[in-house]
Amino acid sequence: MFIIAGLGNPTLQYEGTRHNVGFDVIDMLADRYNISVDGRKGRALIGKGMIGGQKVLLVKPQTYMNLSGESLRELVNYYKIDEEHELLVIYDDISLDVGQLRIRKKGSAGGHNGIKNIIANLGTDVFPRIKIGVGEKPKKYDLADYVLGHFSKEDRELMEEGYDRADHAVGMILNGEIEAAMNQYNRKVKPKEA
Template structure:
């Protein structure tokens, strides 16, 4: 079994911000599956179990803030008995240009507090990540402010297609494995 978790902050205030691209992508995957995310008190997440091909998948978003997302992710993994090796985390990435999508297993957190929290609570960095590029803030804007702002109008135009491409990449990981999915995603 796999758990696919989209990182972000809870609440309407953050719903359309760059930091919540993980939540947005989980919404696309949930819609594709025909499922509905429901509050899951035991794990402090919104989650749904679905089938993607032969795999049983838990799609989830954390109900906690980004910096403390590790606790709910660990509870989700424990509740559903999912090995951290089968965790896929979708997150925003300042170090990639807007619209760039990258898959990888493990690595550093690149200053991303959500990843730091997950690594701390799971005790491993070897989970799979889908990095969604949001680019660097313009001028001297503080990165912390930038990630909490909505996408620009130009970015919003491209966002739906990018979210669909990200959902395709997650489905590819589950259907053909990380190596082949990475090759397919990175060759486009």
Template sequence: MVILGLGNPDRKYACTRHNAGKHVIDELLTRKTEEIQNWRSKYFRAWEIKINSHITVVAKPRTFMNESGKAALAINTKFCINPCELLVIYDDINLPLGKLRIRKKGSSGGHKGVQSIIDNLNTENFPRIRIGIGMPANGQNLVEYVLSDFTEEEKNTADEMVKNAADAVELILKEGIEKAMAKINGQNETSLP
């Protein structure tokens, strides 16, 4: 399985809500017990790592969010995987801040990065972890909202959410997506077992 955390490549977007998927990859990289090798291509950066006893590849796109499908297609080609072996992690305004949802497949839900992946892979059949960033306040522009940093009041919840999403990845690697869905999808805000 390859874990792809979505986000924008430019430094000015590093701490934004839209980069929540990349933050999870950063968290997984801090947890690695061994780095086996790494790759850099035009479309992605990837690391083969060992987390506990599981060896996996984690990746970040080098494309902007709306072109994430180019990175996903390049990853699928490089690692000879089927779309169902690509776990995509991304921000979701339709979930409250701190809430996680795991799905085996589905539509983009209006997320342009996910739609780009669907378009490039020609399928909705890839697993994903949706990370709740909440909805913008009344009257706030959606683009400005997702490209803004978390507020001081939100930072603790956002940090905990990233750790919980990394825990969810480890759970998927250890127990499979069905068990991870059963354990995580019914839980409140940021609590994991």
């Protein structure tokens, strides 16, 4: 089984914010593959199903972003998951343009507190991840205010395109094609012509 975890903050006040794109992708996958993410295991909402012939567990940690690792550690231990090959984490990245993807097999937290906590709790930084760009923080803006803010209508459309690419990338990663996914998606996507 493959755990696909999207990072975000629970409660309605955070819905649709930049910091919750991981939750948004999990919701989109759940909708597209008819998986109900309404079960609870430990400190997470979960849903079991199939994507591309692979058994998956869709996960939305309910610990708040900065403690995401505590929730994931419980699930990794319970399901005896090999982080390097059976865990995929999806989250927001302010260093990427809106809707852009960056796929990695391992790496540092890059300043992302949710990933920092996952690395600390799992004791490794070797696990696949899909970062989805939410755009750079404007100068003189507080980082927390920015990531907890909402997208403009134009940015929301770019994010929807990014979520479609993330769906395709998830399928490739589940099929063991992470290198191909990196080659395809770790480059700048040109905006669609008007």
